[in-house]
Amino acid sequence: MKFFGTLVFAGLVMNMSAQGQQADFKPYEQTVPGSSLKFKMVPIPAGKFRLGSSDKEKNRQPDESPAREHEISTFWMAEFETSRDAFDVFFKDDAFSQNNTADAITRPSPQYIDFSKGMGKEGGFPVNSLSQYSALMYCRWLYEKTGVFYRLPSEAEWEYACRAGSSSAYFFGDQPDKLGDYAWFDGNSGNKFHKSGEKKPNPWGLYDMLGNVSEWTLDAYTDNAYEGYAEGSKDPLAAYSASRYPKVVRGGGYDDQPVKLRSAARVKSDPTWNRRDPQIPKSRWWLTEASSVGFRVVRPFPQPSAETIQAFFQQYLGK
Numbered sequence: 001m002k003f004f005g006t007l008v009f010a011g012l013v014m015n016m017s018a019q020g021q022q023a024d025f026k027p028y029e030q031t032v033p034g035s036s037l038k039f040k041m042v043p044i045p046a047g048k049f050r051l052g053s054s055d056k057e058k059n060r061q062p063d064e065s066p067a068r069e070h071e072i073s074t075f076w077m078a079e080f081e082t083s084r085d086a087f088d089v090f091f092k093d094d095a096f097s098q099n100n101t102a103d104a105i106t107r108p109s110p111q112y113i114d115f116s117k118g119m120g121k122e123g124g125f126p127v128n129s130l131s132q133y134s135a136l137m138y139c140r141w142l143y144e145k146t147g148v149f150y151r152l153p154s155e156a157e158w159e160y161a162c163r164a165g166s167s168s169a170y171f172f173g174d175q176p177d178k179l180g181d182y183a184w185f186d187g188n189s190g191n192k193f194h195k196s197g198e199k200k201p202n203p204w205g206l207y208d209m210l211g212n213v214s215e216w217t218l219d220a221y222t223d224n225a226y227e228g229y230a231e232g233s234k235d236p237l238a239a240y241s242a243s244r245y246p247k248v249v250r251g252g253g254y255d256d257q258p259v260k261l262r263s264a265a266r267v268k269s270d271p272t273w274n275r276r277d278p279q280i281p282k283s284r285w286w287l288t289e290a291s292s293v294g295f296r297v298v299r300p301f302p303q304p305s306a307e308t309i310q311a312f313f314q315q316y317l318g319k
Contacts, residue, residue: 183211213294253292
């Protein structure tokens with residue numbers, strides 16, 4: 001286990017100092033290359049927050065401590081979880097694969113079962129059952145197609161955006177009685193995910209941060225990760241490991257109980273998420289037992305240098 005190199009992470013989250021260019025930090029829509037699809041990016045303001053849960057929070061877990069205040073730089077986050085429609089454009093991009101033969105496999109292998117399990121594909125449903133590697137390859141595809149750097153959020157960025165200025169167990173309060181207004185979970189989902197945006201957003205305009213499908217972060221999982229984050233630090237480093245497991249997912253899914261939808265709740269990926277994969281070796285793209293796992297993208301502000309972006313993808317993807 002190690003953390004991002006200082007140069008790489010600092011470049012990925014560096015903030016804009018020139019006030020004259022702050023006008024560029026506003027909502028925008030990104031067209032998915034090769035399609036008429038678009039997704040909205042929401043500006044997340046810089047600020048301070050307490051990462052982790054209070055020792056007074058009900059159902060808190062040991063891996064959510066120690067809770068310390070940190071500063072987060074500005075970035076954009078996708079309004080919705082990445083859709084199956086958008087991911088399928090990447091999945092079907094023959095030209096991208098052919099132009100990157102030196103990188104071997106550059107897009108997902110064919111699905112050997114229907115990973116949506118009849119819950120929904122086209123028309124705004126989130127993509128599901130995919131690995132962190134697959135999510136990051138989609139980000140790399142977006143960058144090569146658009147010139148705009150997208151990636152997964154760090155745990156700190158994800159929780160900061162989810163809380164949206166709150167310090168309670170959920171961004172709407174400490175009790176889960178209003179959870180059904182904001183999230184699909186085991187109490188109201190009918191054991192399936194739903195189209196994005198059918199519930200209320202959090203105060204910063206982000207939909208389905210809790211429930212529907214849980215979301216990959218950049219971080220490798222350790223149960224004592226927060227012990228390495230000093231009080232008052234800026235943009236806590238995303239923990240990196242070359243090992244596939246365990247990595248951190250956040251937000252809970254349609255089949256989770258309310259306790260796993262708390263803003264501070266952390267879930268670690270596990271090899272059992274792919275235990276029924278019939279392939280040898282098992283797919284690095286798809287997960288047979290993770291039908292409630294998806295992702296959403298972020299974009300740092302301003303964009304890092306091309307060298308820093310390349311170092312990021314080289315570290316995470318070997319490409």
